Amino acid sequence: MATGYLVGTGHSPYAALHLAAVFHHTGFGTASVIGYPPPWPLALGLIYRGTYALWQNLVVYNLALKLPVIAANVGLAYLVAAVLDNLGAGRAAARKAWVLLLLNPFLIYVGAAWGQIDAIVAVLALAALVLLSARRPAASALMLALAVCFKPIAAPIVLVALVYLAGRSPRRALGYAAVFVAGAFAFYVAPFLVFGWDASPLRQLNAHFVMSGTMSFMTVVRLLRDPLLMQGHWWLLGLAWIPALLVAVVALRHGVGELDDLVRKSAALVLVFYLTRTWLAEPNVVLLLPLVLILTSLGELDRRAFTAIWLIPLAFTLFNASPLQLLFVTWPGAMATSLAVVARYGDVTLVVRAVLVIAWQVVGWGIVVACFRKKPAAAGQPARAPGVAADGVVPWS
Numbered sequence: 001m002a003t004g005y006l007v008g009t010g011h012s013p014y015a016a017l018h019l020a021a022v023f024h025h026t027g028f029g030t031a032s033v034i035g036y037p038p039p040w041p042l043a044l045g046l047i048y049r050g051t052y053a054l055w056q057n058l059v060v061y062n063l064a065l066k067l068p069v070i071a072a073n074v075g076l077a078y079l080v081a082a083v084l085d086n087l088g089a090g091r092a093a094a095r096k097a098w099v100l101l102l103l104n105p106f107l108i109y110v111g112a113a114w115g116q117i118d119a120i121v122a123v124l125a126l127a128a129l130v131l132l133s134a135r136r137p138a139a140s141a142l143m144l145a146l147a148v149c150f151k152p153i154a155a156p157i158v159l160v161a162l163v164y165l166a167g168r169s170p171r172r173a174l175g176y177a178a179v180f181v182a183g184a185f186a187f188y189v190a191p192f193l194v195f196g197w198d199a200s201p202l203r204q205l206n207a208h209f210v211m212s213g214t215m216s217f218m219t220v221v222r223l224l225r226d227p228l229l230m231q232g233h234w235w236l237l238g239l240a241w242i243p244a245l246l247v248a249v250v251a252l253r254h255g256v257g258e259l260d261d262l263v264r265k266s267a268a269l270v271l272v273f274y275l276t277r278t279w280l281a282e283p284n285v286v287l288l289l290p291l292v293l294i295l296t297s298l299g300e301l302d303r304r305a306f307t308a309i310w311l312i313p314l315a316f317t318l319f320n321a322s323p324l325q326l327l328f329v330t331w332p333g334a335m336a337t338s339l340a341v342v343a344r345y346g347d348v349t350l351v352v353r354a355v356l357v358i359a360w361q362v363v364g365w366g367i368v369v370a371c372f373r374k375k376p377a378a379a380g381q382p383a384r385a386p387g388v389a390a391d392g393v394v395p396w397s
Contacts (some may be wrong), residue, residue: 007045118286130149145183268371
């Protein structure tokens with residue numbers, strides 16, 4: 001809400017201001033800045049100009065800010081259904097996946113209720129994979145650049161796309177990388193230049209290396225000691241995802257197949273990234289939901305994998321942040337009440353969260369292994385190229 005006001009009135013979204021006098025609400029009594037790259041702040045500014053700037057109603061403004069996320073949730077369901085139908089999974093499996101995404105409790109909670117934008121990243125990233133398999137690399141690179149510039153959580157998928165193209169033509173891989181970099185410049189850097197915003201957030205990327213907690217393994221470490229009090233170079237753990245991703249890329253040395261294999265390897269690399277980071281926000285898992293659901297619907301993962309991949313983060317977030325905080329617009333004291341409850345039962349919730357993180361690590365690494373394991377052809381059936389339907393039709397052709 002604050003970011004929408006700042007952008008909509010010509011201010012920088014990365015400059016902290018007290019806005020309690022603007023919104024006439026106690027929830028804006030502390031100054032804070034948004035931690036997302038420019039595309040989402042720009043969208044928030046447009047929403048502010050079309051709602052609160054015209055009608056000073058916080059409830060309407062709050063709803064309007066969540067409409068793009070709800071639209072992304074719906075679009076994601078339709079896109080996954082179309083992908084499955086095109087891959088030959090059958091209309092029944094496609095419709096079941098459509099329902100599972102439309103009515104998924106985790107997606108509804110973090111999207112429609114919380115307003116987190118990970119569904120936007122997920123639909124853009126999956127669309128980029130579809131475009132890549134349809135031999136439209138330039139459009140795919142731009143789509144993936146936009147996804148990464150909404151939230152960098154989709155960055156591992158860039159590596160999968162480059163390996164996919166490099167196995168076919170190194171020149172195409174270089175072209176894809178060039179278009180992606182150009183798109184990232186346009187979506188990330190250019191707004192700072194055009195609007196004259198303070199570019200200091202661009203120089204604070206190290207924050208992504210030193211943050212710790214939430215669904216990462218550092219929550220288990222907190223059972224023994226507070227990571228913030230650890231001596232020496234403990235922050236180097238924040239770089240663990242870099243060698244982990246390099247090892248994962250080496251595991252792709254035999255190449256990446258068509259759309260179903262693109263989905264499989266993307267799920268694997270995103271999970272490797274998530275499982276080795278020292279910070280993993282629960283909504284980030286939304287990016288994995290369509291990928292894992294496609295694989296389970298195709299019979300390439302155990303059906304329990306999809307259930308675990310959304311149920312664990314949903315349980316975690318209910319113990320990590322009280323749902324009461326989502327009511328701060330109509331119930332200003334909700335935030336203080338939630339913090340008081342957390343302070344009272346903090347030790348108990350920490351143990352529960354640590355147990356859930358261990359379960360998340362076990363499930364996550366199991367899916368990574370399954371995604372890298374070569375799937376044998378079914379007995380009595382001729383092998384077919386990945387992404388080619390049973391009738392021999394190449395998807396998206």
